[in-house]
Amino acid sequence: MAEEQRQYRIRRPRNFRPRLDIFNVYNDSEFRKRYRLDQQGFLYVTELIREVIANRTERSHAVTPEMKVALTLRYFATGKMQLCNADDFGLSQPTISRAISQTVDALTAPHIITRFIDFPTNPMEIQRIQADFYRIAGFPGVVGAIDGTHVKIVAPHDYEEVYVNRKNVHSINVQVVFDANFILRDLVAQWPGSVHDSRILRESGLWDGFEQNQIPAGCYMLGDSGYPCKRWLLTPYLRPAEREYQEAFNRAHKKTRSVVERGIGQLKRRFHVLHDEIRVNPQKASKIIMACGILHNICKQRNIPLDDDENEEDVDDPNVEEVFQPVPGGPVADGALFRENVARNHFMMDD
Template identity: 65%
Template structure:
């Protein structure tokens, strides 16, 4: 990526790397993140997000869908093996929470590709906010089976035992996949 950007703008790879790093640092400032990437805390915002999700598959209480995606990177010199993911390429594992309109509510973009989604969740600030009650009760995220089922993070039944659990899984999958696929496709299209 740096070589392409360097060639496109007639600058060296080192300069491209420095510009990319400075840009990412600027985007990661609390002022920027707080303005554009924020998890709802006001009841009206929460209810709006829950209504948007309910329209997809009548799944109540959902404010966001969480998932990880691997972004391919050039192999780093240090700790190279940690960046090799399960598909055997170097990546960062980026955790994103989307709302039903594909807006990013939370993002964690610092983990090597070998790190599992559940570890990223277990160590992220959003989980701590749920645990401490900073996020109001009644707010839930939907995650795939790679995440632990928790009061605020709903995952599918691995082996549904009755009709109600099967219906739950169908609504869960439909809601989650609509947002995951659309959200990640929307993001990738914006940054290509």
Template identity: 55%
Template structure:
């Protein structure tokens, strides 16, 4: 709410790609739309750039909307484990839902344009958060030379360490203005240990804009 006056936002969601070497099995499905092999990662940040949810198992060719549709975070909202007045913000690559608000594609002057401006400013948190994560753990910036299932574990480990850095106020490698250099604005992790859950992380737990 303090960022741009957008009420009821509990998180911002986006996908980002982590480059991998060509796997020996199902190689083609790991080739993303930018024509390199990757794991597509769905990630949700709060206003303090802390990771609330991460899914890091899908091949690079998977669309963000599909990752969302099969994720636990969708179930949390649609089964009403989250209050109805709480929602996420996502880009136009996601479907608009009562709990997931996307921008107007052709906004009219007035409230719709104001909505889009507040939406863009608030959603920038996820771009900066992904940039922070990748800058802090440079392994996610380059080509990870492991099998896809091991890459997924590396990504999750980096996410946990990112939150530990936030909780302990460990200095960022760059300023908060850093954004995801991949420019992925277009999708299961397992249950976490009790200690990590106490830190506030959740990994894949079980009126619209016109």
């Protein structure tokens, strides 16, 4: 009887929904609004990872590399994975989830990261970046502005308590360094929200690069008072003495360092997934953050604008600074002396 049932069983045909042709449906402005890249930028990203995300078989209705990139960009732009399906992509939710994971993995391969997020070491590039920073407020030698920003995540199953930040929200504390043109020069997205900015820096390759003189002398980063003051990392005076050059130093420091706050704002407004709670485990969330950073730099390199005001500061992560507490006997005193030397030489007014 079972054999007879198998013989007469009629297989239901699969019902494939029509898929949206995004290149012909949207004009340039609508396309950029939905996917954050223009059409040429979209094709550039697709070609960058095509071989990795292409299906190995050519079965009917396989998800194309273009579709996988479109799904991922739409998710990054909205922060809502279900909107990918609502936009008539004609795919099931599990298929969408797999396509996004595959694309994110491809975008965060080590060779892609180092290609698009790279701290300057070439002397000519360093001089150009320093000149760009100098034009902001006359602060010499700056090659980057550093800060931490929190990206909210759903409470993880493992080590849940270490992801709770000082606002009692689960997050990943992301270290970012921007240059004067709002290009990301460093991005570390692997630390739980409870970890202090200064520890993230101390454990990063950036710290080793400066401490081991891989980055030339005379190059400074600017950070807030949550970081240690060092010969290569200048922080503001907490209590400026009655000396005009210290006040002038602080003014120039604040104006120049605002680049990182504005850069964070641009990054999070371009990819709203970074504003919302990312509902995946911390490891996947870290990859999503890194992928957004890479795509942000691609947009900058290709002059793809934001639709809103790029000068708006990061309202999601207000600047509530924690003062760095030096370890007794540490090198902070040397950094403070060096800062004083920079302030005297460059910000002291002639009598």
